[in-house]
Amino acid sequence: MIATEPVQAKVQKEPALDGLSTERIAYLEGLISRAKTAAAVFSQFSQEDVDRIIKPMVLAGLEKAQHLARLAVEETRIGVMEDKVIKNMVATEFSYNYVKDKRTVGVIREIPERNLIELAEPIGVIFSITPITNPTSTVLFKCIMAIKTRNAVIFSPHPNAWRCCAEAMKIMYDAALKHGAPEGVFACLEEHTLEDNAYLMKHKDVALIDATGGPGAVKAAYSSGKPALGVGPGNTPVYLEKTADLNTSIVDIIISKTFDNGTICASEQTVVIDDEIYDAALKKFADLGSHICNEKETVLLGRTVIDPQTGFMQPMAVGQKATDIARFIGLTVKPGTKLLIAPIQGVGREYPLSVEKLFPVLAVYRARSVDEALKVCVDVNHAGGLGHTAVIFSRNDEIIRKFGEVINAGRIIVNSPGSIGALGAVYNDLVPTFAFGCGTGGGNSTTDNVNIYHYLNIKRLARRTQNHMWFRVPNQIYFNMNAVENVRQFPSRCTLIVTNAALERIGHVDIVRRYITPETHMHVQVIPDAEPEIKVVMQGVEALNFYKVDQIIALGGGSVIDAAKIMKLKYESPNADLEELAAPFLDLRKRVVEYPTEKVNRARLIAIPTTSGTGSEVTPFAVLTDKERGCKVTLADYSLTPDVAVVDPQFVMSMPKGLTADTGIDCLTHALESGVSNYASPYTDSNAMQAIRLVFKYLPIAYENPKDEEARSMMHNAACIAAMAFSNASVGVNHAMAHAFGARFNVAHGRANALMLPHVIAYNAAVPAKFMPSPFQQGFVAHKKYATVADLLGLGGHTVEEKVQKLIAAVEQLLDRLEFPKSIAELGISEEEFRRALPELVKMAFADPSWRSNPRLPLMTELVELFWKAYRGRGVASDPAVSAKQGA
Amino acid sequence: MPITPIVQSIEEANVSSQLHEAEKKMSSTDGELVLDCSTIRRVDASALHAMERFAHVAEDKGVKVVLRGVNVEIYKVLKLTKLSSRFSFTN
Numbered sequence: 001m002i003a004t005e006p007v008q009a010k011v012q013k014e015p016a017l018d019g020l021s022t023e024r025i026a027y028l029e030g031l032i033s034r035a036k037t038a039a040a041v042f043s044q045f046s047q048e049d050v051d052r053i054i055k056p057m058v059l060a061g062l063e064k065a066q067h068l069a070r071l072a073v074e075e076t077r078i079g080v081m082e083d084k085v086i087k088n089m090v091a092t093e094f095s096y097n098y099v100k101d102k103r104t105v106g107v108i109r110e111i112p113e114r115n116l117i118e119l120a121e122p123i124g125v126i127f128s129i130t131p132i133t134n135p136t137s138t139v140l141f142k143c144i145m146a147i148k149t150r151n152a153v154i155f156s157p158h159p160n161a162w163r164c165c166a167e168a169m170k171i172m173y174d175a176a177l178k179h180g181a182p183e184g185v186f187a188c189l190e191e192h193t194l195e196d197n198a199y200l201m202k203h204k205d206v207a208l209i210d211a212t213g214g215p216g217a218v219k220a221a222y223s224s225g226k227p228a229l230g231v232g233p234g235n236t237p238v239y240l241e242k243t244a245d246l247n248t249s250i251v252d253i254i255i256s257k258t259f260d261n262g263t264i265c266a267s268e269q270t271v272v273i274d275d276e277i278y279d280a281a282l283k284k285f286a287d288l289g290s291h292i293c294n295e296k297e298t299v300l301l302g303r304t305v306i307d308p309q310t311g312f313m314q315p316m317a318v319g320q321k322a323t324d325i326a327r328f329i330g331l332t333v334k335p336g337t338k339l340l341i342a343p344i345q346g347v348g349r350e351y352p353l354s355v356e357k358l359f360p361v362l363a364v365y366r367a368r369s370v371d372e373a374l375k376v377c378v379d380v381n382h383a384g385g386l387g388h389t390a391v392i393f394s395r396n397d398e399i400i401r402k403f404g405e406v407i408n409a410g411r412i413i414v415n416s417p418g419s420i421g422a423l424g425a426v427y428n429d430l431v432p433t434f435a436f437g438c439g440t441g442g443g444n445s446t447t448d449n450v451n452i453y454h455y456l457n458i459k460r461l462a463r464r465t466q467n468h469m470w471f472r473v474p475n476q477i478y479f480n481m482n483a484v485e486n487v488r489q490f491p492s493r494c495t496l497i498v499t500n501a502a503l504e505r506i507g508h509v510d511i512v513r514r515y516i517t518p519e520t521h522m523h524v525q526v527i528p529d530a531e532p533e534i535k536v537v538m539q540g541v542e543a544l545n546f547y548k549v550d551q552i553i554a555l556g557g558g559s560v561i562d563a564a565k566i567m568k569l570k571y572e573s574p575n576a577d578l579e580e581l582a583a584p585f586l587d588l589r590k591r592v593v594e595y596p597t598e599k600v601n602r603a604r605l606i607a608i609p610t611t612s613g614t615g616s617e618v619t620p621f622a623v624l625t626d627k628e629r630g631c632k633v634t635l636a637d638y639s640l641t642p643d644v645a646v647v648d649p650q651f652v653m654s655m656p657k658g659l660t661a662d663t664g665i666d667c668l669t670h671a672l673e674s675g676v677s678n679y680a681s682p683y684t685d686s687n688a689m690q691a692i693r694l695v696f697k698y699l700p701i702a703y704e705n706p707k708d709e710e711a712r713s714m715m716h717n718a719a720c721i722a723a724m725a726f727s728n729a730s731v732g733v734n735h736a737m738a739h740a741f742g743a744r745f746n747v748a749h750g751r752a753n754a755l756m757l758p759h760v761i762a763y764n765a766a767v768p769a770k771f772m773p774s775p776f777q778q779g780f781v782a783h784k785k786y787a788t789v790a791d792l793l794g795l796g797g798h799t800v801e802e803k804v805q806k807l808i809a810a811v812e813q814l815l816d817r818l819e820f821p822k823s824i825a826e827l828g829i830s831e832e833e834f835r836r837a838l839p840e841l842v843k844m845a846f847a848d849p850s851w852r853s854n855p856r857l858p859l860m861t862e863l864v865e866l867f868w869k870a871y872r873g874r875g876v877a878s879d880p881a882v883s884a885k886q887g888a
Numbered sequence: 889m890p891i892t893p894i895v896q897s898i899e900e901a902n903v904s905s906q907l908h909e910a911e912k913k914m915s916s917t918d919g920e921l922v923l924d925c926s927t928i929r930r931v932d933a934s935a936l937h938a939m940e941r942f943a944h945v946a947e948d949k950g951v952k953v954v955l956r957g958v959n960v961e962i963y964k965v966l967k968l969t970k971l972s973s974r975f976s977f978t979n
Contacts (some may be wrong), residue, residue: 037933040968044930124968164916185934 020193020791028199034184035152036205036851041182042150043122048104051808053147054096060175061092061140068136068171071164076132078319083260087137087434093423094432095141099148099452108458115463118356120151120265120456124207127200129221131213132158132543133263133358134434136168138212140433143186145867149455154206155188156197158213162190192218199784200318210450211433222443229454230444231435234265234388235356236418237380238283239373239403241394242274249393250284250417253362254416260339261319261432262360266389266411266422266436268357269361270344270380272373278366282341282482289386290339290362291322296329298342302352304329305361322360347379356384369401374406380840381407386441391418408435409448467589467775471683472638473618473724474607479647479717481709486646487515487606489609492551494521496543498564500529508651512555512608518602523547529556531632532563532624534578540567541574551604554642555651558614558661561607562622565640572599575663578624582633584849595637607642610651612702612715613663613750615670615723617645626861632743641727647720649713660715661818662750667691667719668811669753673790674725676764676782677853678774685785689792691722696793696810700817701839732854733845734760737866740844745829754820758808758876759869761786765804768856782855812874823873834871843869893920893954900928903935907942916949922978926957936969943974954978 008582020028022721063067103109111120130138135157146153157165159389166188189196192776197217201209201224209228211221218230240249256270273281286292293301305317305325318327321342326333326457332633333340340361347354353363381390390409395399404412413421416428422429433449446454464541478486495516499509509524516522523544529537544567553566557662569576573596585591607617616622620638655663671691674684694714701711738752747755765783787803790796795806821827824834841864851858858866890975907923923943931939946953956977958966966972 034933036935036967040965041931041933041936043968044965 008130010751015783016398017190019193019200024196025199028203031154031187031189032125032200032205034204035154035187038182038184039122039124039152042152042185045105045150048150049180049233050105050150051100053176054144056179057144057147057172057777058092058096059173060171062089064168064171065092068140068164068168071167072136072161075164076135076161076319079260079263080130084137087134087260087535088140090423090426090432091137091141091143091434094423095144098425098432099144099646102452103146104452104456108456113465113577115465117461117463117790119459119461120149121459123455123457124151124209125205126151126210126455127203127206128153128155128160129197129211129213129217130155130157130165132161133265134260135161136164137570138434139165139170140170142210143169143176145452145455147181148173148452149184151455152182152558153187154200155186156192156200157188159192162188162192166190177496177636178335180216190251198224210435210455212450218345218443227445229380229435229437229446229450231264231437231450232442232444233356233384234436235354235380235383235385235436236266236269236271236389236391236409237377237385237390237419237789238268238271238391238392239377239399240271240273240277241373241396241399241565243395243399244277244393244415245395246277246280246284248777250281250288251391252415253391254288254290254339254418256284256419256421257362258322258360259417259419259440261321263319264356264419264423265356265358266413267358267419268362268391268417269385270347270365270376272365272367272376272380274370274373275366275368276742278364282343282364283588285339285341285434287339289334291326291331291333291337291343291620291826293331293340295343298353298713300329300331301325301342305357305359306352306355308352311352312356313355313359317357317359317361320359321833322505322838325359325361347376347383354383356720365516368400374403377403377579378406381409387410387438387444388436388442388448389413389418389422390481391416391421392507395571397788408439408441410439411449415426423447464775469728469776470680471679471681471724471728472641473621473727474642475646476612476643477645477647477720478619479720482650482712484512484608484650486644487512487553488517489607490551490604490644491517491521492604494547494549496540496549496554497522497524497553497555498540498560498567499524499526500560501526502529503556506654508555511555511650511788516553520551522545523549527563529559531559532566533627533634534624535627536567537563537570537624540564540568544568544571544601545762551601551606553606553608554617555608557609557611558616561609561616561642562624563612563615564607565622565642566604566624567637568603568605568642569595569635572596572601572765574600578633578635579626580634580677581637586852590634590870594640597639604644605642606644606646608646608648608651609716609719611655611659611663612652612712612719613666615643615719617647618720618723619727621727628694639661647710647716649716652712652716653709653785655706655712657706660706661699661705661820662748663719664695664702664715664750665723665754665757665815665818665820666750667715668695668699668814669734669750669757670726670731671695671718671722672757672761673724674729674735676785676855677726677729677732678772678777678855679853680785681729681776684725687721687725688729691718691725691788692789693792694718694721703818720743730853731758731850732764733851733856733863733866735850736845736848736854737841737863739848739850739868740841741824741867741870743844744841745824745827747827751820754815754818754826755870756817756866758812758874759814759866761808761811762864762876763802764855766856769859769862770857772853772855772857777855780855808876812876815874825873826873828870832873833869838864838867874877893922893979894918895922895924895956896956898928900930903931904938906973907938911942911945914951916951918949918955920948920952920954922954922956924956925962927961928932928962931962931965936965937972939966940969940971941968943971947974952976 065088435450437446742752790803
């Protein structure tokens with residue numbers, strides 16, 4: 001026998017198992033060992049093998065339904081033979097109908113749209129406790145479930161029902177064996193004790209406990225430390241609402257409560273009846289063969305069938321006929337009485353009949369209002385019925401839903417019998433079962449009708465998915481000299497030009513004004529030439545509202561265009577909360593806050609940049625300063641993107657040299673960072689690469705010869721093209737560091753970028769200490785993409801490493817030519833001051849969202865190192881340590 | 889000098905009887921015994937019992953038993969029944 005040796009060892013090692021003899025333990029171990037082997041052998045079976053076994057089992061069960069029902073009644077003295085026949089047939093035929101086409105082996109479900117496949121893994125050995133109330137039907141049902149799922153089961157029937165259960169199991173086992181099931185797949189404990197159960201529940205080779213029975217068995221199952229499906233008692237409240245069809249309702253309740261003498265734990269226990277129909281309902285009950293107890297009879301009944309000590313039903317009453325119960329307590333009822341109806345005035349220990357009664361005694365309660373009725377149903381629900389079953393009869397959908405909301409029950413049966421309704425597949429489309437999950441309210445792990453899926457470990461094979469990506473830019477972009485003429489094609493009743501004083505002074509506003517149609521009312525809002533403040537933005541919004549503007553022209557650098565974007569947002573959606581909209585996010589598609597889509601005003605935004613760097617004319621970003629709270633607010637959403645961009649170089653011809661260099665390097669940084677971003681795509685790559693090429697060719701010319709129209713034009717295009725790339729692929733750690741450093745030391749953004757750039761290229765090209773998770777990238781490619789840039793620029797080099805070196809050298813040469821400081825130290829910042837600032841710089845850089853798309857996940861220590869490198873200065877290309885680290 | 893292993897093919901239909909025969913012939917001087925299981929698609933309970941018995945005898949005689957060509961389904965069954973640790977495996 002398999003695993004014999006460990007068994008013997010266990011017997012010797014665990015003498016603490018009081019009450020079990022060595023022989024008994026050997027017997028139990030034998031059962032387990034056979035079941036374990038059977039389960040292992042079974043795991044090799046195919047779906048076809050399993051389905052071939054199931055059908056003859058079901059047929060055998062159907063054929064013996066009456067025989068088993070008779071045995072059950074004879075042995076248990078509980079219930080109605082005819083009803084037990086129906087139960088046995090439901091347990092076999094209805095269960096088969098549910099499982100026959102279901103896949104339970106190998107791939108059981110494919111979800112191609114989510115790239116998911118679900119596969120079934122059997123559980124192994126299941127230890128199953130079955131109740132006295134539904135003995136043979138529960139065994140039949142569980143046998144079918146076990147075979148369908150390739151599991152072995154050891155049954156532990158209620159001690160007063162083990163013979164009929166053993167017979168039910170034998171019928172299933174014989175049929176299964178005959179059609180190929182493994183030997184030992186089912187076993188049934190013969191006369192047994194709680195110690196037997198305790199031993200098996202804790203056995204290492206039992207994988208799952210499926211306990212259907214009284215609270216003791218369920219509690220023991222959950223206390224065993226094993227995975228368990230513990231399905232216990234209920235206390236079903238019924239709301240008979242005044243709009244219900246009374247004839248149908250009363251018949252349904254009688255059918256359900258008298259079915260098998262009320263032994264199904266989902267059967268009705270207390271019917272709460274609206275005052276308006278109470279008398280008619282009771283008359284109907286009486287007309288259909290029920291006895292309505294008077295006050296004295298109710299007290300007597302409660303005292304007799306409910307144990308006054310425990311408050312639970314007396315076992316002797318379970319599954320007995322109404323007439324027998326009446327006779328036992330001395331009630332005079334008509335012959336053939338089906339049901340004893342006991343009016344109660346409340347729920348709780350002082351109203352003994354308000355608890356579960358698995359016999360044909362039904363409590364009724366007169367409710368004066370819907371509110372009262374629902375509260376009494378909640379009381380019943382909480383008096384031992386949490387998570388189990390509830391019933392409502394009503395034609396009022398609102399009340400039905402309300403009932404569903406306030407009652408905690410896994411099954412809420414509407415306009416049909418509770419017990420048979422809860423079994424499923426007869427009166428409704430619930431899954432057929434003989435085990436009702438009661439959720440946490442009932443101390444269970446599920447509220448489901450227990451079924452084959454609870455007998456399986458479901459594995460999910462999740463293939464890598466490629467989330468959809470995007471490339472979003474303004475609808476219209478006009479470029480080249482005099483592109484501003486295109487403004488005239490946009491009709492407007494009232495236009496506000498947002499600009500700054502210097503641009504107005506040098507005549508840029510007048511140029512734009514020429515192309516605005518004469519019938520348009522035009523106003524100018526001059527704002528400071530600095531990162532916009534909330535106060536400035538709100539002044540602009542006031543102007544937009546005052547003039548009822550339908551078009552905004554933002555003429556200026558990034559600050560002006562950003563201000564105009566936020567003005568438009570607040571004008572169109574006044575309730576937009578800027579602070580909330582600036583909440584951090586990791587993935588645009590999944591972020592918590594949503595930008596407003598409902599608009600009270602509408603205005604077109606035309607952006608005309610007067611610098612060649614930020615690319616704000618095409619980006620979905622806007623930054624403003626909240627001076628009151630001393631922080632920056634960064635907004636990012638494609639709804640912020642201007643509707644029209646006019647990239648006209650005539651507005652940048654007079655840019656000072658320093659600004660030309662700063663904004664030009666900002667543009668280069670945008671292109672390089674979006675090029676190696678984890679969000680890079682072929683769409684953004686094409687823009688990034690072209691922008692890099694243009695910067696290397698034209699930035700030095702524009703810097704050294706500001707009047708060169710072609711260079712100015714191409715740099716203006718480069719800034720816009722690079723912005724299209726980073727609008728869709730984002731930037732990286734260079735920007736995160738530059739933001740922190742620029743803010744702390746008041747250094748222009750482009751200049752701050754320049755100080756970091758060679759060091760960041762070397763850093764990103766080296767094998768990461770920590771890779772950045774990204775479903776968009778196949779492997780680590782940053783170094784190869786830098787090499788591609790080097791090729792594009794014709795820098796030479798044979799290997800990837802050499803090409804990266806050449807690129808770094810080219811960047812450094814460009815920075816030298818543009819006369820950028822070589823280091824942070826050159827800015828006059830002392831080492832001591834920088835050292836003091838460093839912790840805050842690192843903290844700010846790490847908090848900056850820019851690096852989230854960086855190909856390397858920057859560790860804090862790496863940020864410290866990078867900042868120090870920037871402090872000490874350029875010369876990265878000649879650093880031998882860099883070339884040694886590069887390349888994966 | 890290394891001992892040349894004895895190789896024996898096992899058929900799915902006769903696992904128990906073939907192992908029983910091999911058991912009888914097994915000698916403590918065998919050193920290593922290779923059972924070629926490459927044609928076995930599935931094992932039943934009797935085959936598992938026979939394998940367990942065979943492992944036991946081999947352990948007593950100090951013979952190493954190597955199962956060759958066991959498919960992954962059977963390998964999993966041996967894992968589930970805790971038998972896998974009593975054999976060596978080779979492809």
